Amino acid sequence: MRETSSPENNKLLNVAVVGHTNTGKTSLIRTMLRSTEFGVIEDAAGTTRHVEQATIAAGNDPILNLHDTPGLEDSNALFMHLKKISSKDRSLSATGVLARFVSNITADDPLEQEAKVIRQVLRSDVLLYIIDVREPMLEKYRYELEILSKASKPIIPVFNFIVGHTEELAQWREQLAAFNIHTALEFDTVAFTFEAEKRLYQKIQTLVDAHYNNLQKLINYRAKIWDELCLSGAKRVTELIVSVACYRESKNTKNGTVASSLAEDKLHDFIRKAEQLCLKDLLAIYNFSEKDVAIQKIPVTNGQWQLDIFAPGILKAYGLDAGSSALKGAAAGAGIDLMVGGLSLGAASAIGAIAGAGWSTARRYGREIKAVVDGTQWLCADESTLRILYLRQKQLLEKLMHRGHAALHAVEVKVPDSERLPDKWSEITSVLRQNPAWHESSVSRNNSQQYQLIETRLVSSLLNEG
Numbered sequence: 001m002r003e004t005s006s007p008e009n010n011k012l013l014n015v016a017v018v019g020h021t022n023t024g025k026t027s028l029i030r031t032m033l034r035s036t037e038f039g040v041i042e043d044a045a046g047t048t049r050h051v052e053q054a055t056i057a058a059g060n061d062p063i064l065n066l067h068d069t070p071g072l073e074d075s076n077a078l079f080m081h082l083k084k085i086s087s088k089d090r091s092l093s094a095t096g097v098l099a100r101f102v103s104n105i106t107a108d109d110p111l112e113q114e115a116k117v118i119r120q121v122l123r124s125d126v127l128l129y130i131i132d133v134r135e136p137m138l139e140k141y142r143y144e145l146e147i148l149s150k151a152s153k154p155i156i157p158v159f160n161f162i163v164g165h166t167e168e169l170a171q172w173r174e175q176l177a178a179f180n181i182h183t184a185l186e187f188d189t190v191a192f193t194f195e196a197e198k199r200l201y202q203k204i205q206t207l208v209d210a211h212y213n214n215l216q217k218l219i220n221y222r223a224k225i226w227d228e229l230c231l232s233g234a235k236r237v238t239e240l241i242v243s244v245a246c247y248r249e250s251k252n253t254k255n256g257t258v259a260s261s262l263a264e265d266k267l268h269d270f271i272r273k274a275e276q277l278c279l280k281d282l283l284a285i286y287n288f289s290e291k292d293v294a295i296q297k298i299p300v301t302n303g304q305w306q307l308d309i310f311a312p313g314i315l316k317a318y319g320l321d322a323g324s325s326a327l328k329g330a331a332a333g334a335g336i337d338l339m340v341g342g343l344s345l346g347a348a349s350a351i352g353a354i355a356g357a358g359w360s361t362a363r364r365y366g367r368e369i370k371a372v373v374d375g376t377q378w379l380c381a382d383e384s385t386l387r388i389l390y391l392r393q394k395q396l397l398e399k400l401m402h403r404g405h406a407a408l409h410a411v412e413v414k415v416p417d418s419e420r421l422p423d424k425w426s427e428i429t430s431v432l433r434q435n436p437a438w439h440e441s442s443v444s445r446n447n448s449q450q451y452q453l454i455e456t457r458l459v460s461s462l463l464n465e466g
């Protein structure tokens with residue numbers, strides 16, 4: 001325990017979120033709260049009219065209060081007003097000038113909105129100053145900074161709207177240095193990463209030492225929640241891959257092509273529905289709204305994938321080479337793969353296999369063997385379908401976890417398919433195909449070592465840990 005770390009009277013840390021109007025103050029608070037319920041967000045100036053408070057907790061322990069404030073609209077007028085106060089009473093300190101301003105303001109004063117902000121600033125321990133980097137550092141921002149620094153509270157500039165604005169960002173950093181502000185955060189509220197949030201708390205830790213331990217508690221708590229969230233997403237996708245790879249649709253070849261295309265339709269239908277359900281679950285797990293989906297450019301409309309998994313252009317859309325040897329032939333449609341444990345069930349060899357097989361083989365492969373005798377075959381999801389299913393969910397997961405944004409400024413590197421797929425992919429899919437009973441969760445499946453290994457491989461590869 002750090003000596004200095006018990007805040008006076010167990011008072012919560014108070015963080016004021018301030019800045020020019022329409023810079024994303026309310027959006028940042030929503031992101032930090034993981035809630036779309038807080039405040040009102042609009043692409044218009046003066047959306048937030050009053051100071052609003054929300055508390056961030058680590059489980060049941062409240063850690064800090066966030067205070068949303070109205071945007072500063074007329075910093076020039078406020079600056080001049082403060083100057084007047086200080087010239088009238090030269091004995092006032094900078095903070096004293098601010099205090100005098102807020103105590104003398106009347107309800108109908110044109111600076112009443114600004115007074116609400118300054119009142120909260122004076123009551124807070126640290127200020128998050130939100131900047132829309134798309135705007136140059138105009139005079140109004142200089143005034144804002146001059147005014148805020150009078151409060152003698154640590155100021156952490158937070159750069160918002162950073163995506164695609166590297167140059168402007170560099171300019172802002174340079175100009176803030178002139179105000180002796182050398183620490184700032186990049187925090188795109190919509191392209192948010194857990195790392196950025198962690199850095200934000202760590203910055204506050206260095207500036208407000210009395211709250212160090214409490215903030216550490218919050219960081220650890222949030223890290224745990226984040227890991228669990230990532231894991232449940234990856235597990236949900238694994239469940240999808242497994243259920244599809246294990247799935248079989250029987251078709252009776254004796255009834256000819258009609259039965260065959262019916263079986264194919266049924267298989268396609270099953271896969272589409274399974275993917276759809278997984279999408280719905282993932283959006284729910286990550287608490288993604290329609291708007292988030294649009295901002296992250298996820299190719300989903302009304303909760304549905306824009307491109308059907310069996311659409312002709314899908315291989316290309318997911319960067320798969322239709323001419324690659326692994327996919328040749330397989331891409332033509334759902335293939336039949338009845339290689340069972342090295343036991344080929346092609347009609348000719350099946351006869352021999354049955355003749356030579358012992359009781360245990362017959363028990364294990366009984367259904368397959370009977371099926372061959374009956375002329376029943378099974379359709380399984382083919383290689384290209386499984387690959388697309390995997391790659392599409394992996395891409396989706398990355399977007400949902402906002403991982404993709406870490407490399408926003410980098411040119412996208414084309415990674416060969418083989419490296420994007422999990423280690424031993426073919427072995428995984430082949431084992432899954434041979435275990436149709438695994439297509440649903442069961443005690444025996446979940447206790448099987450072979451299954452657990454596959455699950456671990458898929459999960460760690462989805463989380464890029466493989």
Ligand SMILES: Nc1nc2c(ncn2[C@@H]2O[C@H](COP(=O)(O)OP(=O)(O)OP(=O)(O)O)[C@@H](O)[C@H]2O)c(=O)[nH]1
Nearest residue numbers: 021022023024025026027042043046047048071189
């Ligand atoms: N692309 C993008 N848009 C953002 C981001 N942050 C906020 N916005 C949008 O910017 C607009 C303003 O956001 P608000 O959170 O209402 O801004 P504010 O600073 O609270 O505004 P006032 O309360 O009016 O002072 C909204 O349309 C948001 O959706 C961001 O990081 N990236």
Ligand SMILES: [Mg+2]
Nearest residue numbers: 025026047048
């Ligand atoms: Mg607001």
